[in-house]
Amino acid sequence: MLKxxxxxxxxxxxxxxxxPPAPDYTLDIAAxxxxxxSHRTIRTIAYNGQVPGPLxxxxxxxxxxxxxxxxxxxxxxxxxxxLFLPSSVDGAMEEGTPMIPPGGRxxxxxxxxPAGFRWYHTHIFAGKDLHKGQYTGEHGFLLIEPRDNPARYxxxxxxxxxxxxxxxxxSGDGAMDPVYEVSTINGRVLGFGExxxxxxxxxxxxxxxxxxxxxxxWIALSGHQFKVVALDGNPVPQPQVVSMLxxxxxxxxxxxxxxxxxxxxxMGEVRKHIMAAGMGIVVEYSGSSGKPQWNQxxxxxxxxxxxxxxxxSPPQQPDTVTIPLVIESKFAGHGAMDHWTINGKSYPDTxxxxxxxxxxxxxxxxxxxxxxxxxxxxxxxxxxxxxxxHPEVHGILKDTILLDAGTQVEVEFTANDPxxxxxxxxxxxxxxxxxxxxxxxx
Amino acid sequence: xxxxLCIVVSLAALVSVKPVRAQGNYEIQVYGAATVExxxxxxxxxxxxxxxxxxxxxxxxxxTNHQLHETLEITQGLTNWSEVGFYVFSSWQDGHGVQWVxxxxxxxxxxxxxxxxxxxxxxxxxxxxQRAVYSPDTWTWEIRPIxxxxxxxxxxxxxxxxxxxWHGPDIKQGIGFSPAVKLSYDFSRKISGxxxxxxxxxxxxxxxxxxxQQQQIFAVTDLNVSPKWEINIGVGVGxxxxxxxxxxxxxxxxxxNWKKPSLLx
Numbered sequence: 001m002l003k004x005x006x007x008x009x010x011x012x013x014x015x016x017x018x019x020p021p022a023p024d025y026t027l028d029i030a031a032x033x034x035x036x037x038s039h040r041t042i043r044t045i046a047y048n049g050q051v052p053g054p055l056x057x058x059x060x061x062x063x064x065x066x067x068x069x070x071x072x073x074x075x076x077x078x079x080x081x082x083l084f085l086p087s088s089v090d091g092a093m094e095e096g097t098p099m100i101p102p103g104g105r106x107x108x109x110x111x112x113x114p115a116g117f118r119w120y121h122t123h124i125f126a127g128k129d130l131h132k133g134q135y136t137g138e139h140g141f142l143l144i145e146p147r148d149n150p151a152r153y154x155x156x157x158x159x160x161x162x163x164x165x166x167x168x169x170x171s172g173d174g175a176m177d178p179v180y181e182v183s184t185i186n187g188r189v190l191g192f193g194e195x196x197x198x199x200x201x202x203x204x205x206x207x208x209x210x211x212x213x214x215x216x217x218w219i220a221l222s223g224h225q226f227k228v229v230a231l232d233g234n235p236v237p238q239p240q241v242v243s244m245l246x247x248x249x250x251x252x253x254x255x256x257x258x259x260x261x262x263x264x265x266x267m268g269e270v271r272k273h274i275m276a277a278g279m280g281i282v283v284e285y286s287g288s289s290g291k292p293q294w295n296q297x298x299x300x301x302x303x304x305x306x307x308x309x310x311x312x313s314p315p316q317q318p319d320t321v322t323i324p325l326v327i328e329s330k331f332a333g334h335g336a337m338d339h340w341t342i343n344g345k346s347y348p349d350t351x352x353x354x355x356x357x358x359x360x361x362x363x364x365x366x367x368x369x370x371x372x373x374x375x376x377x378x379x380x381x382x383x384x385x386x387x388x389x390h391p392e393v394h395g396i397l398k399d400t401i402l403l404d405a406g407t408q409v410e411v412e413f414t415a416n417d418p419x420x421x422x423x424x425x426x427x428x429x430x431x432x433x434x435x436x437x438x439x440x441x442x
Numbered sequence: 443x444x445x446x447l448c449i450v451v452s453l454a455a456l457v458s459v460k461p462v463r464a465q466g467n468y469e470i471q472v473y474g475a476a477t478v479e480x481x482x483x484x485x486x487x488x489x490x491x492x493x494x495x496x497x498x499x500x501x502x503x504x505x506t507n508h509q510l511h512e513t514l515e516i517t518q519g520l521t522n523w524s525e526v527g528f529y530v531f532s533s534w535q536d537g538h539g540v541q542w543v544x545x546x547x548x549x550x551x552x553x554x555x556x557x558x559x560x561x562x563x564x565x566x567x568x569x570x571x572q573r574a575v576y577s578p579d580t581w582t583w584e585i586r587p588i589x590x591x592x593x594x595x596x597x598x599x600x601x602x603x604x605x606x607x608w609h610g611p612d613i614k615q616g617i618g619f620s621p622a623v624k625l626s627y628d629f630s631r632k633i634s635g636x637x638x639x640x641x642x643x644x645x646x647x648x649x650x651x652x653x654x655q656q657q658q659i660f661a662v663t664d665l666n667v668s669p670k671w672e673i674n675i676g677v678g679v680g681x682x683x684x685x686x687x688x689x690x691x692x693x694x695x696x697x698x699n700w701k702k703p704s705l706l707x
Binding site for chain 1: 593
């Protein structure tokens with residue numbers, strides 16, 4: 001058994017003598033047959049025989065231990081996405097977190113912070129195997145209970161958007177990309193799982209996660225609107241009412257919904273072919289019945305900007321260090337996935353910029369590719385500072401942001417968590433094809 | 443796949459053989475397994491010129507030397523696994539002017555992506571008429587299995603086509619075997635190059651002598667300038683006595699999408 005406690009990793013023998021106390025949570029990683037719909041069984045890997053994995057509710061600042069058993073034939077590691085954790089326990093092999101061998105066991109002991117809606121997921125290489133890594137059901141919700149909730153609510157639901165049964169097919173840009181047969185919310189296609197049961201007059205808080213290996217999703221709830229109160233688990237300066245949500249892979253949205261339109265409704269993917277593949281869930285008011293209603297929106301709407309702070313953005317601090325990151329693709333054949341480069345290099349040959357603890361850094365993303373990229377910085381939260389077509393912004397704190405094709409985005413973060421820090425595209429096939437780099441602290 | 447071939451052979455046995463040179467120099471293309479998407483149309487112009495071909499009238503058929511063949515191919519996508527194509531063949535030659543040669547229709551189905559097969563597999567059948575001065579066998583039928591695959595920068599496709607004549611002197615000759623093969627390499631995202639091989643070995647089970655077989659090898663390039671356009675250019679040689687010795691071919695295709703453009707689809 002491996003014991004990962006902060007920066008400490010104990011050997012099997014040591015752990016056996018130590019007689020560790022019972023963990024707060026256990027996760028068993030094992031093969032699982034997901035019944036996503038009638039006649040739609042998906043052979044995958046899951047945590048504790050369920051998709052998504054169990055909801056882990058923890059208190060901010062109170063240490064927690066999660067014991068993970070790997071019953072699969074391959075090595076595994078669990079990444080705690082959006083948390084400020086030591087590199088040895090963050091859950092990325094590239095940062096130094098030990099892998100859990102087949103049949104092995106590990107303990108992750110950490111002090112959860114910051115408060116908010118986080119998640120956990122596998123962080124292994126999948127390559128051409130579309131039944132490994134994030135293509136599987138290895139994802140779950142992690143809620144770090146805040147001292148004050150971002151909003152008052154009567155009921156809360158946790159929803160995970162996911163895509164399954166992928167295969168590599170030719171795409172419009174001449175390379176291979178994954179295309180999926182089945183899309184689900186909480187592992188079920190529309191109409192197969194239990195509906196979200198609500199009452200008229202309730203305020204419902206939705207915690208929505210896009211755990212898809214590669215797909216961006218737009219979500220609407222017919223007859224209702226969303227009041228977005230947090231992005232990636234962090235309260236936004238200006239909560240806004242919107243008709244639909246856009247979530248890139250790994251992004252989370254917390255939104256309040258006023259249940260003021262009794263009936264039976266569909267909440268699901270706005271794009272018709274994804275809805276047809278199953279991405280939807282029924283929302284049923286108490287006392288209502290009948291066929292769920294879906295009002296098809298006629299456009300896709302989303303912008304980060306309205307959630308930014310209203311006051312003028314402070315100028316960039318003079319001692320902020322700007323790190324330009326140019327993202328490009330390298331053609332590898334019409335029968336292969338593109339290779340990805342950051343400043344001309346693919347991981348593991350990418351540069352490892354040295355960070356000085358306490359200093360402010362601005363990452364200037366220049367996406368020269370024809371693909372959108374949900375980029376994620378481990379172990380830190382960054383602030384959006386420049387969005388395409390907009391002047392300086394501030395106040396939106398995230399750990400993942402979607403870089404639209406051919407655009408430039410800038411974010412800032414403070415180097416306040418020493419240790420190797422991974423940065424990568426959260427699209428599994430992109431990170432596997434070189435879109436990763438490691439920041440090091442001086 | 444083996445079952446498919448059995449079905450193909452059995453179906454082909456019901457009709458009779460097509461002549462060697464009925465349409466080969468009108469549409470020179472190794473088919474890929476992909477089909478045209480529903481609600482969209484592919485319009486292709488096949489231009490083939492024979493700088494060095496048959497110089498004499500044989501059995502009333504015009505010589506191919508210095509013939510320019512222009513073939514209009516219109517393919518309509520039906521479902522995400524089927525399409526139907528229509529051909530209009532024409533020929534220009536000094537002394538004969540522009541002549542209509544014939545028309546064909548070609549329905550095609552493929553294995554849907556949802557089956558997750560490791561290779562692309564498709565089956566086309568082509569029925570058509572051509573004037574006797576261009577082919578003594580006027581009504582012909584072809585069934586063409588198609589297997590292909592992209593492997594990194596490499597692409598290969600195999601079309602082991604079987605042919606029959608329905609009307610003409612070769613009606614009793616049985617099933618003809620006319621395979622076509624393509625192997626190409628992606629030099630860049632936009633430029634691919636490779637070879638295409640076309641043959642007509644004669645009757646299945648009793649192939650013609652090498653002298654009488656048709657065999658052509660083309661050096662080709664595909665220019666992938668846009669998903670809307672298809673450009674294929676090649677130069678081919680025919681090493682056997684029964685084959686036109688030098689052919690230049692070009693395919694220019696334009697894809698038209700009739701779906702209302704929307705991100706919601």
